[in-house]
Amino acid sequence: MEVENEIAPYKRVQIARNQDRPYSLDLFNTMFEDFVEIHGDRRYSDDSAVICGFGKLDGIEVALIGQQKGRDMNQRRFRNFAMSKPEGYRKALRVMKIAEKFRRAIICFIDTPGAYPGIDAEERGQAEAIAYNLREMALLTVPVIVVVLGEGGSGGALAIGIGDRVLMLENAVYSVITPEGCAAILWKDAGKAELAANSLRLTAKELYNFGLVDEIIPESVEWSIDKEPSEEESSFDEVSDKLKKSILKHLRELVKFKEDDLITTRYEKFRKMGEWSN
């Protein structure tokens, strides 16, 4: 795996949060064809922090779930900084069940600082919504591919993150807590975020070594979607092309699985995670 290892973890966190990175919607509109959006959880409302719909990847119909940040203040507010409320997770699961019914694979794109911590979210069962997704995704009878695109923020990310394959962009991060949050609790000083980022092992390479991620999609460090790439930088198209090839490769492997085998292998995949002494 040709992955640069010289970038400090906290720098990766900042790159992962860079607004010039590809967002879910960028991919839905470029990597996929004929994207159509599906709204609402049929319970309470529609959550714009997560975008769901159907699209085609190289002609293959797939269901798409993607957490969406915004690029300017208005968009950010509209998308609630990609921090989902319970209705977002419930919408995502509803679309996954539609995909299951019509025997289509599901692709989830993770990019969130975390689930929304607010009064209304708590009232409507933020914890229950996440928990229920974890359980139900474990039982889906169609292939699920998860891509950590930018920021993988704890339970808010995991709630759409139970897949047969978990792919991660080279500069994406995935953590139990933000380095800032971790520093505030353990060091009692949010300014120690850099130290926390070093300790948390949240980079793609670390997570690959722990067996939590199946494949890293290489990318260059600082690139933007509209900037012309310099020679050593890969362009948006180049990265999205690598990602597309990887998704297709895994899809082709996964469609061969029988329903039961898919669930069993997915269970065994997550069953192994963690380290303890006997």
Add this chain to the structure above:
Amino acid sequence: MSWFSRKKPKIEEQSNEEERKVKTEGIFVKCPECDSALYKRELKESLQVCTHCAYHFRFGARERLDTLFDNGDYEKLDEEVTSTDPLRFVDTKPYIERIEAAKKSSGLPEAIVSGKGKVGGHPVYAGAMDMSFIGGSMGSAVGEKITRLIERAKKTNGAVVIFAASGGARMQEGTLSLMQMAKISAALAQLHQAGLPYISILTDPTTGGVTASFAMLGDINIGEPKALIGFAGPRVIEQTIRQKLPKGFQRSEFLLEHGMLDMVVDRREMRDTVIRLLNFMMHDEKSRR
């Protein structure tokens, strides 16, 4: 020489106020809710619940299992499964030292203890978390112990009962801790498909990744009175919305009102309630009688 000169020394002045007090420490405990002085032995008999106002004191994990199983009789499980330090995590203190300190101070091997036995005659696999072990946080070992408990129940047609008490996922094991949420929930999915019962009992406090995984996935979710239960902690929410939170927010009664809990049950009635529920849910020999 004066006729009245003192030959004996004065009687020593009474010692100061503090020393004159009768030492009650170790005999009485003051209830933080109603200020009553509670006799420690009585408090133990009432399962650490105030006999005046029903305030629920924190309750140890071992005590929970002792008071759940028939005659306090059960076989301990997976005591040897303990935390390691996969990240070699260091904050103000190395994680490995925190683990050792927690073992000593809590007298427990991990933030959860588990066992199998009978509850009302039904085969039950139960686990109880303990706040005194690194804030009841869930690392890989906790996740592994709970997963094994669920797998055992599934294999032998038993029920699962888990007492949650936790600040959430354990930061010192990073994303490995996070994945325990997925692992346990997937095991619960299998138990669910097998048609076997899972009763989740949420005690003070249950927050973060523990609430957002197995604690909310019970066929029946029971809260202890006034327990703090939520996804985000109250301080995080206050910082985010920059407002004071309403009184009673994220307490058991609040969750009951919002449909997240099936019932709020006094600790002294917990065992009987669990038996009542298992009678409905299980089709074992005991239930057919």
